[in-house]
Amino acid sequence: MTKNVASLESNFRLISIFNLKTLILGHKVSRFRQNEHPMQTEKVIDYIVDWLKEYAVNAKMKGFVIGISGGIDSAVTSTLCAKTGLELLCLEMPIHQAENQVTRASRHIEWLQHNFKNVKRHAVNLTPVFDSLVAALPPVENEEERFMSLANTRARLRMSSLYYFAALDGYLVAGTGNKVEDFGVGFYTKYGDGGVDLSPIADLLKTQVYEIARVLGINDDIQKAAPTDGLWGDDRTDEDQIGASYPELEWAMKMQEEGKTADDFTGRDKEVFLIYTKFNSANRHKMIPIPVCEIPHSLL
Numbered sequence: 001m002t003k004n005v006a007s008l009e010s011n012f013r014l015i016s017i018f019n020l021k022t023l024i025l026g027h028k029v030s031r032f033r034q035n036e037h038p039m040q041t042e043k044v045i046d047y048i049v050d051w052l053k054e055y056a057v058n059a060k061m062k063g064f065v066i067g068i069s070g071g072i073d074s075a076v077t078s079t080l081c082a083k084t085g086l087e088l089l090c091l092e093m094p095i096h097q098a099e100n101q102v103t104r105a106s107r108h109i110e111w112l113q114h115n116f117k118n119v120k121r122h123a124v125n126l127t128p129v130f131d132s133l134v135a136a137l138p139p140v141e142n143e144e145e146r147f148m149s150l151a152n153t154r155a156r157l158r159m160s161s162l163y164y165f166a167a168l169d170g171y172l173v174a175g176t177g178n179k180v181e182d183f184g185v186g187f188y189t190k191y192g193d194g195g196v197d198l199s200p201i202a203d204l205l206k207t208q209v210y211e212i213a214r215v216l217g218i219n220d221d222i223q224k225a226a227p228t229d230g231l232w233g234d235d236r237t238d239e240d241q242i243g244a245s246y247p248e249l250e251w252a253m254k255m256q257e258e259g260k261t262a263d264d265f266t267g268r269d270k271e272v273f274l275i276y277t278k279f280n281s282a283n284r285h286k287m288i289p290i291p292v293c294e295i296p297h298s299l300l
C-alpha cells in the first residue's frame with residue numbers, strides 16, 4: 001500500500017489512470033482517525049460546502065450532478081452541493097426500483113428545490129435500458145453469480161448516465177460514499193457508484209452522516225430509512241447483506257486501526273470483527289491504485 005502510494009507520487013503516468021476515489025483512498029487508509037470528541041456539525045457542514053465550491057471553481061466547472069436514491073448518503077451529499085450556490089442537477093434513475101425508494105428520492109428533490117434556487121432535476125428511467133442489456137447478454141449456467149453481476153451493472157448504468165450529464169453541462173459527478181463503505185468494507189460497485197469526480201462525505205462515518213442529516217433537516221423518512229444499495233429489486237438492507245450494522249462496522253474499523261486481531265474478542269464482537277476484516281480484505285483491490293504492469297527498463 002505505502003509502496004503503491006510512493007510509486008504513485010514518483011510516476012506521473014500512473015496518476016492519470018486513477019480515479020479520484022482511489023487517490024483519496026490511497027493516502028487516507030493510513031490516516032484513519034476516530035471521533036474522540038463530538039463532531040462540530042455546523043463547522044463540518046460549512047467546511048464541506050466550501051471545499052466543494054472551491055474545487056468546482058478551480059476546476060472551472062459549473063456545478064454538480066448527483067444520483068438521488070432515497071437514501072441518507074445521496075440526500076446529505078446533494079444538500080451540501082446545493083448549499084454551494086452552484087448549479088446542482090439531481091438525477092432519479094430507477095431500475096426496477098421499489099416504490100418507496102422512488103417516492104423518498106422524489107420528495108427529497110422537491111424539498112431541495114423548495115429550499116434552494118440552484119437545483120434542477122431529471123428522471124431517467126433506466127429499467128428498459130437494463131432489460132435490453134440483460135436480453136442481449138448470452139445465457140449463463142450460474143444464475144446466482146449472474147444476479148450479483150447484474151446488480152453491479154445497475155450501478156454502472158447509473159454512472160454512465162451521470163457522466164453523460166457531467167459532460168453535457170460542465171458538471172462534476174458528486175460521490176456519495178461514506179468512510180465505512182469506501183475505506184472499511186468496500187461496499188460499493190467498482191466503477192459504478194465508486195466512479196465519481198469527488199467525494200465530499202468520504203471522511204465521515206455513517207453515524208456522522210446521520211448527524212449531519214439531522215442538522216440539515218433532511219426529510220424524516222430518509223433519516224429513518226434503513227441503508228440499502230437498492231440493487232436487487234427488493235428491499236434487502238445493507239445490514240442484511242453484510243451481517244452487521246454500520247455502528248458495529250465502525251467499531252470494528254477502529255479496532256483494526258488500533259491493531260487488534262480476532263483473538264482479542266469473543267462472542268458478537270468477534271463475529272463482527274471477522275465480518276469486517278473479511279470484507280476489508282476481499283475489497284482491498286478497490287482501496288488501492290489499480291495494479292500496473294511495470295516493465296523493467298532493460299526490456300523497453
Ligand SMILES: NC(=O)c1ccc[n+]([C@@H]2O[C@H](COP(=O)([O-])OP(=O)(O)OC[C@H]3O[C@@H](n4cnc5c(N)ncnc54)[C@H](O)[C@@H]3O)[C@@H](O)[C@H]2O)c1
Pocket residue numbers: 151152155181186187188189190191192193228229231238241283285
Ligand atoms: N451500500 C452501497 O451503497 C452499495 C452500492 C453498490 C454496491 N453495493 C454492494 O457492494 C458489493 C459490490 O460487489 P463486488 O464487490 O463483488 O463487485 P465489484 O464489481 O465492485 O468488484 C468486483 C470486481 O472487482 C474486480 N476484482 C476482484 N478482485 C480483484 C483483485 N484482487 N484485484 C483487482 N480487481 C479485482 C473484478 O473485476 C470483480 O468482478 C455488492 O455486495 C453490492 O450489493 C453496495
Ligand SMILES: Nc1ncnc2c1ncn2[C@@H]1O[C@H](COP(=O)(O)O)[C@@H](O)[C@H]1O
Pocket residue numbers: 066067068069071073074091092093094095097158176193228229230231
Ligand atoms: N435509483 C437511483 N436513482 C439515482 N441514483 C441512485 C439510485 N440508486 C442509487 N443511486 C446512486 O448510487 C449511490 C449508491 O447507491 P446505494 O443505494 O447506496 O447503493 C446513491 O447514493 C446514489 O447517488
Ligand SMILES: O=P(O)(O)OP(=O)(O)O
Pocket residue numbers: 069070071072073074075176226227228229
Ligand atoms: O447512498 P444512499 O443515498 O442510497 O444511502 P444508503 O446507502 O444509506 O441507502
